[in-house]
Amino acid sequence: MADFGQYLANIKNSAVSIFEGMAVTFSWMFRRPTTIQYPDRSEKPVRDMIPERSRGVLEVDVKTCIGDLQCQRVCPIGVILIEMDKAPDGKGRVIKRFDIDVSKCMYCGFCTEVCPTNAMRHTHEFEGCSRDIRNLVLHFVDEPVPPYKLQKDVTPPTPPLGEILRTRVLRKWDASYRAWESKYVPPPPAPGGGSAEAQKGKEKKAEAQKAEEKKAEGTVEAAAEQPSRPAAPEPLPVPEGIRAGDILEAVEKAKSIPPAKAPESPAPVVAVPPPEEKAAAPAPPEPEVPPKDHVVEAIHEEQPWTKQLVKTPEPEVVHGNVDLTAEPLRVPETTDRSAAVDMEPKAEKPSRREVQEAVPEKPGFVPPPDEPDRPMLDRVLAAMPGVADCEGFCGYPSCRGYANALSSGGEFEHDLCDRGGKGSADRIALLLRKMKKKETVKTE
Amino acid sequence: MSELFTFIQGRWDPAVTYPQIVWPALVVAYGVFAVTFASLFAGITSWYERRVAGRMQCRIGPNRVGPQGVLQWLADGFKAFLKEDLVPKEADGILYRIAPYPVFVGVFCTWVILPYAPAVVGADLNVGVVFLMAITALVVAGIIMGGWASNSKWALLGGVRSAAQMVSYEIPVGFALLTAVIPAGTLSLQGIIAAQGGAPWNWMVFHSPATFIAFFVYFTAALAEGNRTPFDLPEAESELVAGYNTEYSGMRFIWFFFAEWANLYVIGAVVAAVFLGGWRLPGVGIEQQAASLWLQFAGACLFVLKALVLVNVIIWLRWTLPRLRVDQLMIMCWKYLVPAGMVLVVVAVFWVFVERGMPGFARWVAFLLCATGFFLVGLMFWRAWYNIKYGGDRLYLKFMV
Incomplete structure (x- = not known):
């Protein structure tokens, strides 16, 4: 008889649990789905929805960069490449190049911590999708910029987060490397070092040499x-x-x-x-x-x-x-x-x-x-x-x-x-x- | 037009009014209608189910192809058309190729007996219920064929499971239908509908305690027979890859799922016809309904509506319950549903005498059962509301997200 009681209890339990379970799933039909319809149907851009201190792609404001290269030194991977040069007027230096290779960055944030002017920051941008990994080397210097001078009681200006980065990231994921190259890779420099005249002389020499060779060609001397x-x-x-x-x-x-x-x-x-x-x-x-x-x-x-x-x-x-x-x-x-x-x-x-x-x-x-x-x-x-x-x-x-x-x-x-x-x-x-x-x- | 009207009213004699060629034409027309209806239903349900599943799992579901994703099923179907029709090298080619068709045909042939209105029915067979069970058994043949011919362990396991499951659950299905057939006194679906009334307390579910329980027994067993979750062991992805259709691809694969989703409607329609009053309108007699085109149309709409509500319940169940184990499946059938079915048939026979002897008592019981049924529905809504309120959520009645 106890077995039969168990038998009936099984039926009752299954009926009740199915009923309750269905009530739970039914209730979800009348609740708001939590899905965020990234990227095109979210209420605001997702970069504004992620936590404030999240670490996105790095950006640097070269206007407030003092050029102390601390970020480059502290970076454990070697993501940052800064080149300093002498200023054209002979006084002081300029930042000639400031590249960040986003594809290698591991978002540790060391560079942002050492930066004294907050020029180096983590943005909330995270969309760096690209078909060519070379497009992820971001160049922040177009023209050589003089480094920022730290002054007492003056806080360096900070532009809105991500504003600079957005101008630097190639948005098209399949942007070709050639487009990138023509935009960012410096064109072939004027040949050699030294003055322009010496240059010309050298070129002439080379030409003459070439001409000689042409003459000599076909003769046994050439061999x-x-x-x-x-x-x-x-x-x-x-x-x-x-x-x-x-x-x-x-x-x-x-x-x-x-x-x-x-x-x-x-x-x-x-x-x-x-x-x-x-x-x-x-x-x-x-x-x-x-x-x-x-x-x-x-x-x-x-x-x-x-x-x-x-x-x-x-x-x-x-x-x-x-x-x-x-x-x-x-x-x-x-x-x-x-x-x-x-x-x-x-x-x-x-x-x-x-x-x-x-x-x-x-x-x-x-x-x-x-x-x-x-x-x-x-x-x-x-x-x-x-x-x-x-x-x-x-x-x-x-x-x-x-x-x-x-x-x-x-x-x-x-x-x-x-x-x-x-x-x-x-x-x-x-x-x-x-x-x-x-x-x-x-x-x- | 008047001839068509008389035809739909059921007063039309094909032998007298029209030459013999018109009748086959009408049969073909109904066939086209049935297949079109079933295909559209299967397609749209595949999208609808995914949307409902999404909402029940706190997400949205497909909503990108077309407005709210309504064209998703077309996109999926089109994709399947473009897929390669692969036949494994070691498979039994002929059996493998024809296997989807018995499944498909087995489900679609049930449209022959589904009654939409007093006059709108493919064929009012006097053995309707038996035909239903017999033709549905074709599905088993198709699934075993597919499982065997694929020459794959997973497919074979799925096919064998499916055979065991379907053959087992034929028995409770039979008992449950018999419980409804006994008070109606006929095997014809139109006859069973005619034996019920339009008002809920005249429905077959609430006719007697036996039919009330038989409703649940039939519903459960029909789910198991149609391979629906929680009884979808033949195609259990987590253990059998995909079961009997592991090796299938492209359109042949889609045929199986066409049949599965069309079967949803068949389950809903049969339950609606046998237990929930079919096309009967409340307060309208059968003759009155048969005489008016509009009442017939209203009846058909009501019938489809009932079927769709049941389809919703099936989808809802699918996204609520986990899959059973094989042993649990067999225990459920042989230890619970089959004995219950046997008892129900006995009680149904007994209730015929109660009805004859004490019509007042039988009527009172019907009212009570009807109240119980509506109480359960209300309780469900209340529990859902309770879950939302005490889950810390707000009621959100927008269904299109």
Whole structure:
């Protein structure tokens, strides 16, 4: 009987609990939903609804920044990059650059705590969505600004929170990096250091040099000027799929043709060593032409497939953003120049591995020069080969973009330059390490 | 027009008035109407249910596609149309492909016997209730077919669970319907409606204590048969991925859910017809209602309204109760609903004698039960209001957020 009582109690309990449960859910039909319809149907902007002391994206008011670089020093990640410069009138300094990389910021708030004028603040902005992480490096200085002077009994003015930041954040999440670059990355600077006249002189020199090269081209001397080149063309591999009959035929034909001219010198690289070096280089003996090469040449001339193998050499202008007149490419002088394979046009693009193997190891490594006055961007750029047929392995649209990212601290990977190989990477690493030390000490 | 009027009034003799070709045309027209109604209902309910679920969970629900999100179901359907119709490599191709259709057909065929008005009914079968139970069993066949043909463990488990569940719950469904059939004296749905009255105390629910309990038994068992939460074990996401439709995608997947949501209306309509007076209007006789086009229309509206209220209750239950375990499901059926159904049939038979012998007492009991029913509804509203008041909230009667 007790079991039956339990049986009935079960029925009663389930009925009552279902009834009560339904009453609870029913009651929610007559209550206001708590959903905030972010982003377009909230009653006020969400940045006004979040707690007052919440830490959003950093902003800095450069007008009240005293330029003491405390924030840069205290930042555990290195999010902040400040560059100070001498004022154009010679008195005091100016803040030339104030970048905050929001993508790396961890919102610890140290920088806001050390700031004596409250120029550095956490805003309530949090919408930094962007398709390109480089768009998140915010630049707060357009024109060099003199630092703020702290005065007694004067509290620095504070603009409304987030007002400055909103002008700096790229709102479109898919804004292209090029748009960003054209807006914020400084254009290529006037070549080199020193006065404009010296500059011109240098340019003229370079032009004359180029003209010389053009003249010399085609002659045997041109080959002589390039001691590093292998004198004779390497024996050409016979491509697969060619029958022996074809070759024999070609040989027969070649016999009737007068011997071909000497193998032409390959394209001179414009990234020539400086004149002094050129003068010092002893002219090597004229390359000997082994007789069997005639046959090979003949085949080249007759057969259509040989066109792939032998290219008519043309002066290949190394381009990219390298400022040649100011800074010659860092090609190791002490080693055989044939090692600098990445400088020369090739029938087939060498793989990354090949390039890396070709670049000399430490013994031939030439550290970048110490030029404290030159902008870091240019110095990093000069450490890259800046070749024409770059495959863009680094993922940046131009060498300048990559150099900018490296020099502003937006990019950590210093060995992304495919064509530069290990030598380039080591030079960049050295430069960046120097930069870190320098910039922290530079605070005067 | 007058011919149509006579047809709707039910005084129309197809053999005399029209050539034989018109009758099939009308049958096809009704079929198109039924399928259209069911599809629209299933689609709109899928949106409506999500909105209700949102409000019950203190959120809003889909409100972006169209005003208040009313076009959400169209967007979802369109998306499903564009999906790839995938058949697993190891699946039984033919069975897999045809499996959604028995489910779909099993639910949609019930429209044949759903009576909207004295004259508006697909076919007033004299075995209506039996037809209802028989045709709904097609759903089981479809689900097992899908579960087996998918050649997937989850799908098979879901299909087997579904078979066990549906076959078990056919029994309480049968007992509960029988309890209503005994006082009505007919298996035809139109006959059962005719046996009731328009006023609530004349409804079948409040006819006797047996039918009052049978109403709840039927409602519960019908939910279980239709795989609705809290009895949606065949498609328990948390344990079976998606149950019998794990491997389905695109439109074939949608067919299953079409059937499920259409089944909501079927449950509501059958309960409304068998227990809640169907299309009967209060204070209007059957002949009077059959004679007037407008009264027929009003009756149809009332019938649909009752069905929709019940659909709301089903949705409400779904977002209130957690899913049962398999053992609990079987205990609920075999230890509670089946014995209850047996007792109810006996009581219903007994009540026929009470009604004959003591008509006054039977009438008094009907009033009492009716009062109890309305008291329960009122109690529900009061409890809801109480929850809001003592939950520290304010009444918020705006439904469109």
